[in-house]
Amino acid sequence: MRIPLGPVAVRGALGVAVAGYALVGVFSLTGHAGQARSVADGVYSAEQAQRGQQLYQAQCVACHGDKLQGLIGPMLTGEAFVSAWGGRSAAVLVDKIQNTMPLGAPGSLMRPQAIDIAAYILQGGSFKPGQTALADAALRQVTFPASRPAAAPAAGGGVALAPTANLAQLMRGVTFPNANIFFNAQLKDPGAEKPKAPVPFDYVLWGQTVYYGWQSVDQAALALQETTPLFLLPGRRCENGRPVPVGNATYQRTTQALVDLSRELYKVAQSRNHEALAGMAERLNEACDACHRIYRDVSTSGKSVSEGGVSADRCRQVP
Ligand code: HEC
Ligand code: HEC
Structure with missing residues (x-):
């Protein structure tokens, strides 16, 4: 059985540590009008x-x-x-x-x-x-001169939905760990008995030690389904600073395909059938790759990864 972890897992395994964005508020200048200056x-x-x-x-x-x-x-x-x-x-x-x-x-x-x-x-x-x-x-x-209009409040109340992570941070922080639950399904049966406490934190042991086994598989499918539309949230940048190509039809289609597949993943999880679940890993890998091979793993400048080629060429606006 092949484990289609691919470049996604390899990059993750390299342990590229990226500090999260600091949550910074815009400083109020009221009361300091005399000193306030523009860059x-x-x-x-x-x-x-x-x-x-x-x-x-x-x-x-x-x-x-x-x-x-x-x-x-x-x-x-x-x-x-x-x-x-x-x-x-x-x-x-x-x-x-x-x-x-x-x-x-x-x-x-x-x-x-x-x-x-x-x-x-x-x-x-x-x-x-x-x-x-x-x-x-x-x-x-x-x-810096103000330019960004304030994010519109969400329909449900005063909490605004605005992008703060770059796309790579969103992928690494949310998409990657949830997808790994399914990639690991090839090795581990979520129906197997939970090891006696304390269960060490370990991705191969589901990366989840509290909500264990099938429960964590359910949650990963739901989390993927619900957070993948965030790939299309306007205003987000990629790690190299380019705007995420949210207006591109291919980018939109491959995002939608991952949402649809996540819905299927949930159904399969609900069947509590390990074999069926393990069979989904390849399709999930393909759903990630369908977008990655166009928007992530590309080098149009002819430069290698170590020369910054692939990263600089990411998130091009391709229709
Ligand atoms: C609709 C397009 C799209 C889909 C679908 C997608 N990704 Fe991504 N992903 C990207 C792009 C573009 C980047 C590069 C982002 C950047 O550089 O800011 C990226 C980056 C990543 C990274 C960071 C890689 C690095 O170099 O550090 C990981 C991890 C990742 N994706 C995992 C996944 C997984 C797992 C899936 C499937 C469950 C997935 N992605 C689905 C577009 C996508
Ligand atoms: C190994 C690669 C690397 C090196 C070296 C590096 N940076 Fe960065 N830098 C990044 C990445 C990736 C980001 C995006 C992630 C983040 O904001 O933390 C970033 C973000 C930034 C940002 C935020 C930009 C924005 O618009 O949000 C600034 C400012 C910055 N770097 C300045 C510097 C300075 C100054 C140095 C040298 C002292 C430096 N960086 C060295 C990779 C690097």
């Missing part, structure tokens, strides 16, 4: 940006590109970047850099270095330098 108001110095550029070249260029254009990580320049940061303060940008970047060695930058890099990023965004350097104390008062 366009010459808030950093040219020397500062130059120092930042050197750090950037050494530590960031591999993932964000030599022109800040984005490779594995998102672009740090251009309209898409500025609009994604609209309304947020320079403090949030510096925190993001200092606390989570470079991706593999977070916390390695000192505060002044992170601020210098932020100055370089502002320069790359065509915001002109001024006479004085950007200081830590001023970061909160300096904001």
Whole structure:
């Protein structure tokens, strides 16, 4: 029996740790009107940006590109970047850099270095330098020009449904663990007796230790069915900063196909038939792959994965 884990599991097994998006609110500037400035108001110095550029070249260029254009990580320049940061303060940008970047060695930058890099990023965004350097104390008062309309409240009440994760984070955090329950069904019978406590946390042991066996299979099918439409939520970006191709017919069709298959997965789970369940793994793998081979695992630039090729080419707008 073949276990069609494919590139999905391989990437997961590499343990690529990606820090989740910090949940940051837009700072209210009321009461500080006198100090509030836009990043366009010459808030950093040219020397500062130059120092930042050197750090950037050494530590960031591999993932964000030599022109800040984005490779594995998102672009740090251009309209898409500025609009994604609209309304947020320079403090949030510096925190993001200092606390989570470079991706593999977070916390390695000192505060002044992170601020210098932020100055370089502002320069790359065509915001002109001024006479004085950007200081830590001023970061909160300096904001990107607002551009994003506030998310509409959901029908049921005041909780707004707005994308905060990039698509890769949504896949890794939600889709991947739920799908693994089905991929593992080839090895493990969910009807088998639950091992005596304590049950170690282990994906092959269903990744679930509380809601065990068939119950966790039911939940995984329902979770896939209900969360897959989030692939189409407007406004989400891919890891490389491109907008998720939510308007593309193929992307929409393959999303719908996964929703439909999840409905079938639930039916099969309800039959409590291990053999039937194990038979679904291949189809699930194919449903993931139908979209991945077009939008994820592509390199049109001829560059390899290690050169950032595949990641930079992800999420192209293909009809
Ligand atoms: C190993 C690859 C890698 C390296 C090296 C790296 N980054 Fe990133 N960066 C990413 C990825 C992936 C994301 C998207 C995930 C996230 O936001 O955490 C990201 C996100 C960001 C963001 C948020 C952009 C946005 O629009 O949300 C900033 C700012 C950033 N990186 C700055 C830096 C800086 C500055 C450095 C160098 C000190 C750096 N990165 C080094 C991969 C990398
Ligand atoms: C409609 C298209 C689509 C479908 C269906 C889909 N994915 Fe994805 N997936 C993507 C795209 C596009 C990316 C790259 C996202 C990015 O770079 O931000 C991705 C990324 C991922 C990643 C992160 C990979 C990495 O390089 O770190 C995982 C894990 C993943 N998908 C798992 C799954 C699984 C499991 C399924 C099926 C149950 C699935 N996906 C179905 C489009 C899809």
